[in-house]
Amino acid sequence: xxxxxxxxxxxxxxxxxxxxxxxxxxxxxxxxxxxxxxxxxxxxxxxxxxxxxxxxxxxxxxxxxxxxxxxxxxxxxxxxxxxxxxxxxxxxxxxxxxxxxxxxxxxxxxxxxxxxxxxxxxxxxxxxxxxxxxxxxxxxxxxxxxxxxxxxxxxxxxxxxxxxxx
Amino acid sequence: xxxxxxxxxxxxxxxxxxxxxxxxxxxxxxxxxxxxxxxxxxxxxxxxxxxxxxxxxxxxxxxxxxxxxxxxxxxxxxxxxxxxxxxxxxxxxxxxxxxxxxxxxxxxxxxxxxxxxxxxxxxxxxxxxxxxxxxxxxxxxxxxxxxxxxxxxxxxxxxxxxxxxx
DNA sequence: ACAAAGATAGTTATATTATAACATATTCGT
DNA sequence: ACGAATATGTTATAATATAACTATCTTTGT
Ligand SMILES: [Zn+2]
Ligand SMILES: [Zn+2]
Ligand SMILES: [Zn+2]
Ligand SMILES: [Zn+2]
Numbered sequence: 367x368x369x370x371x372x373x374x375x376x377x378x379x380x381x382x383x384x385x386x387x388x389x390x391x392x393x394x395x396x397x398x399x400x401x402x403x404x405x406x407x408x409x410x411x412x413x414x415x416x417x418x419x420x421x422x423x424x425x426x427x428x429x430x431x432x433x434x435x436x437x438x439x440x441x442x443x444x445x446x447x448x449x450x451x452x453x454x455x456x457x458x459x460x461x462x463x464x465x466x467x468x469x470x471x472x473x474x475x476x477x478x479x480x481x482x483x484x485x486x487x488x489x490x491x492x493x494x495x496x497x498x499x500x501x502x503x504x505x506x507x508x509x510x511x512x513x514x515x516x517x518x519x520x521x522x523x524x525x526x527x528x529x530x531x532x
Numbered sequence: 533x534x535x536x537x538x539x540x541x542x543x544x545x546x547x548x549x550x551x552x553x554x555x556x557x558x559x560x561x562x563x564x565x566x567x568x569x570x571x572x573x574x575x576x577x578x579x580x581x582x583x584x585x586x587x588x589x590x591x592x593x594x595x596x597x598x599x600x601x602x603x604x605x606x607x608x609x610x611x612x613x614x615x616x617x618x619x620x621x622x623x624x625x626x627x628x629x630x631x632x633x634x635x636x637x638x639x640x641x642x643x644x645x646x647x648x649x650x651x652x653x654x655x656x657x658x659x660x661x662x663x664x665x666x667x668x669x670x671x672x673x674x675x676x677x678x679x680x681x682x683x684x685x686x687x688x689x690x691x692x693x694x695x696x697x698x
Numbered sequence: 699a700c701a702a703a704g705a706t707a708g709t710t711a712t713a714t715t716a717t718a719a720c721a722t723a724t725t726c727g728t
Numbered sequence: 729a730c731g732a733a734t735a736t737g738t739t740a741t742a743a744t745a746t747a748a749c750t751a752t753c754t755t756t757g758t
Contacts, residue, residue, distance in 0.1 A: 490672075506541070506654070507541075605716070
């Protein structure tokens with residue numbers, strides 16, 4: 367896959383998302399000399415299983431299922447810390463959950479649309495949004511270090527289909 | 533006080549902020565038939581003691597100090613729930629903390645600058661930011677219900693004073 | 699190959715944030 | 729005053745996250 371359009375809310379072949387993400391992760395970590403260990407890659411894969419942000423304990427449960435040994439919280443949180451540091455995932459603070467980043471190679475803020483109905487999240491990459499925030503900060507004399515925009519509502523699918531599956 | 537300019541990061545007579553906020557809260561609750569009880573008002577006052585967002589348990593501790601009886605978490609969380617419902621306060625999800633709203637009468641999204649150094653928070657009211665988000669949502673076919681923007685960095689004071697007090 | 703240093707993972711315990719469930723008290727409309 | 733609705737008190741627990749220590753694995757210099 368080449369240029370990526372937002373597609374969390376669009377019907378698509380999701381296996382491409384997963385393979386792209388894993389490939390990119392391997393490439394990035396190799397280049398940076400960061401170690402994408404088995405656990406870290408496993409957590410990244412679990413996060414990428416869908417476009418719905420997943421909580422740490424949901425990941426923990428899924429890891430535990432696949433493992434013979436018990437899995438403790440630090441195992442998951444350390445993997446998440448690594449993936450966050452490498453910017454391979456984003457944290458959605460409002461729901462204490464984590465989602466894969468489709469553009470890990472390209473530095474950017476954490477801007478999301480989050481569907482209240484189906485739970486899916488889509489990254490926003492709007493120059494207009496970014497620039498207006500940058501401009502507001504400049505005018506306020508504020509030196510931005512990081513930012514997160516979490517927009518909740520109904521995705522195109524869920525707003526038209528009156529019914530719900532949640 | 534009449535038209536309010538952002539002032540969390542500016543030297544100002546903070547007692548005006550507090551009295552304005554309490555006055556507005558009383559007026560709004562009266563108009564809505566909502567009951568701003570003693571506890572709720574106390575929590576609102578504690579939140580307004582500064583422009584630094586406060587966590588639930590910090591509020592709990594302060595309430596406990598002023599009270600003879602023990603204070604339990606639900607007491608604080610219920611008051612916070614009420615204040616959030618009435619939009620008298622905002623929640624800053626990234627730091628699990630709460631901050632007073634200087635414009636509770638006027639419906640608006642939760643957009644903040646948050647200083648990593650001094651801890652203060654200032655509400656952003658930028659048409660440009662709001663409009664760009666609205667536009668991005670429309671283009672994506674996304675129906676916005678709520679939103680939060682949390683921009684972290686250094687406020688004008690802290691970016692110039694090289695030294696830190698944190 | 700080997701040992702030392704550093705990084706990763708296992709393990710146990712605990713901190714922090716938030717809510718459930720039920721009992722009691724207060725307020726409000728009649 | 730009465731009953732219904734709302735608010736508070738109380739106890740317990742859920743959900744999220746980290747601290748601290750041990751053991752293992754990986755890298756690096758010799
Ligand atoms: Zn996909
Ligand atoms: Zn991203
Ligand atoms: Zn003030
Ligand atoms: Zn506000």
